[in-house]
Amino acid sequence: MKTGILLINLGTPDSPRTPDVRRYLREFLSDRRVIDINPIGRWALVNLIIAPFRAPKSAKLYSHIWTGEGSPLLIHGLALTRKLQAALGDEYVVAFGMRYQNPALETALDVLRKALVDRIVVVPLYPQFSSAANGSTIEAVMKVIGKWEITPDVKIISRFHDHPAYLKALTATAAPYNHHDYDHVMFSFHGIPERQITKGDANYGSGECKFGSCCETLHSGNRYCYRANCVQTARTLARNLGISEDRYTISFQSRLGSTPWVKPYSDKVIEELGKKGMKKILAFSPAFVADCLETIHEIGTEYDELLKEHGGEKVQLVPSLNSNDEWVDALKEIVTG
Secondary structure, three states, rough: OEEEEEEEEEEEEOOOOOHHHHHHHHHHHHOOOOOOOOOOHHHEEEHHHHHHHHHHHHHHHHHHHEEOOOOOHHHHHHHHHHHHHHOOOOEEEEEEEEEEEOOHHHHHHHHHOOOOEEEEEEOOOOOOOOHHHHHHHHHHHHHOOOOOOOOOOHHHEOOOOOHHHHHHHHHHHHOOHHHHHHEEEEEEEEOOEHHHHHHHHHHOOOOOOOOOOOOOOOOOOOOHHHHHHHHHHHHHHHHHHHEEEEEEEEEEOOOOOOOEEEOOOOOHHHHHHHHHOOEEEEEOOOOOOOOOOOHHHHHHHHHHHHHOOOOOOOOEEEEOOOOOOOHHHHHHHHHHH
């Protein structure tokens, strides 16, 4: 018997050229789970405002992080796939796809179908659950598999934010950095609109979201709450590293538009830390398992410049898991558990 492992990350443009970035943004932002407004409004917003005006700016940012081999997100994803395949052996077939753009989910799943696997383990590579990322990816995978004449057994790992192996790998990645050498530590997660959390809360039936105290402890009523997942990841990582509660802040980055997103906002946190005299900040990005535009440029460059504008000296980004050996070992444990 063979088991297929499908690793999925969000996506990346095919190149940093404006047309390719525009194509990526249109596909990504047209997803009903990403911009969850009425379809006509979403179409107008994406095609008449965001894609035409944001694509050239985003293309310049992508050009700063692009390497000779291509997109960092894609490079790390392919390397992780190869290393996990080697670690798992011949009884497994590991395929990698992107939710948006290339390599397409259909292509990755076709690799598993042609390999005649008996079961498929689907792993969206987003540790903390959100409808916009995990939910959208799972929905897309099931649409493809649902068209097959023969459907193998399917196991979906919808989140792994509290898996001991993932947390152990995160802790190992931080080993080269002594947090005592920094004035403060920031755990910056990708943000989502507040309404997406309240909608999920209402849909799941717990009805207890308060955007605060309800996230402090993970339990059956909030185990799919994105903010609660993030809080638990950061707290466990801080505890593993011996960082006291008064020395770190949990925040959320990359907001888009004017509607309320999950708070506090990472850029505002950086400003306040600078104003308080904090010179050196150590920044983690546990929502991303691979370095990308949001980590390399937004945190590593934009936040570093922002801190300096407000009196600070350095924002030091802790690299993502990428394809390091600890992450390969953790992922092996996650998919075979």
